[in-house]
Amino acid sequence: MRLAWRRLRLALALALTMSAATLGCREHHAVRLSAGFDRDSGLPDGYQCEDSSGKLLLERVKQSRIFSVRVDFMRVSGGVPVCREADLHTWCEDHLCERVTPTPLCFDADYSTGEPTLGPAVAALARLRDEVVISDAPDGVVMVRLIGTLQPCAEDVVNPDLVVGCSRSCPVRLDEISGALLLTLGGFPRDCERNIKVCASQNFREQN
Numbered sequence: 001m002r003l004a005w006r007r008l009r010l011a012l013a014l015a016l017t018m019s020a021a022t023l024g025c026r027e028h029h030a031v032r033l034s035a036g037f038d039r040d041s042g043l044p045d046g047y048q049c050e051d052s053s054g055k056l057l058l059e060r061v062k063q064s065r066i067f068s069v070r071v072d073f074m075r076v077s078g079g080v081p082v083c084r085e086a087d088l089h090t091w092c093e094d095h096l097c098e099r100v101t102p103t104p105l106c107f108d109a110d111y112s113t114g115e116p117t118l119g120p121a122v123a124a125l126a127r128l129r130d131e132v133v134i135s136d137a138p139d140g141v142v143m144v145r146l147i148g149t150l151q152p153c154a155e156d157v158v159n160p161d162l163v164v165g166c167s168r169s170c171p172v173r174l175d176e177i178s179g180a181l182l183l184t185l186g187g188f189p190r191d192c193e194r195n196i197k198v199c200a201s202q203n204f205r206e207q208n
Contacts, residue, residue, distance in 0.1 A: 042122055046167030046185035046199065047148060049192035057164040057193065061109070062116040064150040067164075069124045070106035074099055074143040074204055076171045083170035085186035085195055092204040099202050100138050106153035121148070137174040144169040146183050147200045158200050160207055166199035 041048055049057045061067040078095035081088055091097070107127050109120035125148070148165035149158050167183040185195055198206050 044125060044167055046196060047165030049196055058118060058121060060150060060164055061121045065111035065116050066150050066152055067109040067121045067124060068106055068151055068153045069148045070103050072099055072103045072145050073138050074145055075138065076141045076143060080141050080171050089198060097204040103156055108153050141171050141173055143171050145199060160197040160201050163196050163200040166196040168199050
C-alpha cells in the first residue's frame with residue numbers, strides 16, 4: 001500500500017542524559033535513544049521516501065536482503081546554522097561539515113532465513129529503543145543522524161546510492177541539551193530521495 005507523506009508526525013526522539021562522570025576536567029555525557037515511530041507505517045521520519053513510481057525506498061531490502069541502521073554524529077563548523085534543509089545544505093557548502101568517526105552504533109537486519117519482508121528492517125530500527133549510543137558524546141556543534149542503508153555494518157563508509165532512509169537532529173551542542181532531541185527530515189516530498197542522500201553523506205553535501 002502506498003504510504004502517504006506526513007510532514008508533521010511523531011519523529012524519532014533522541015533523549016539525552018547527562019552523566020556526572022568526570023575524567024580530569026572534562027565532563028562526560030551519554031546519549032540514549034528513545035524511538036517513536038509513525039503510528040500508521042511503523043517507520044521513523046525519513047524512512048517513508050518513495051521513488052518516482054510511488055514505491056517505498058525501503059522496499060528495496062526485499063531484493064538486496066541486506067540492511068543496516070546506524071547512528072552517528074556529523075560535526076558542523078562555523079557556528080550553529082538554521083535547521084531548515086535548504087539552509088543546512090548551503091551552510092555545509094560554505095563550511096566544514098564532517099562525520100565523526102567511528103560509527104558508535106550499528107545494527108544489521110537478519111535476512112538469513114525466510115521470505116524477504118520489511119519485518120527484519122523494522123526490527124533493526126526498533127532495537128534502537130533505549131540503547132546507549134555513546135558514553136561520551138562529541139563536543140562542539142553536531143547533528144545526530146539515523147541512517148538506513150543496503151549495506152552491512154562491516155562497511156563503515158555509507159554509500160549514498162544505497163541509502164533508503166535518513167533522519168537527523170538540528171545542529172546542537174549536546175552538552176547543552178536536556179529532554180528530547182527530535183530527529184526528522186525536512187523539505188518537500190518530491191525532494192525526499194535527494195534529501196536522504198545528502199543527510200547520509202560524508203559532508204552533508206549533494207554528491208555530483
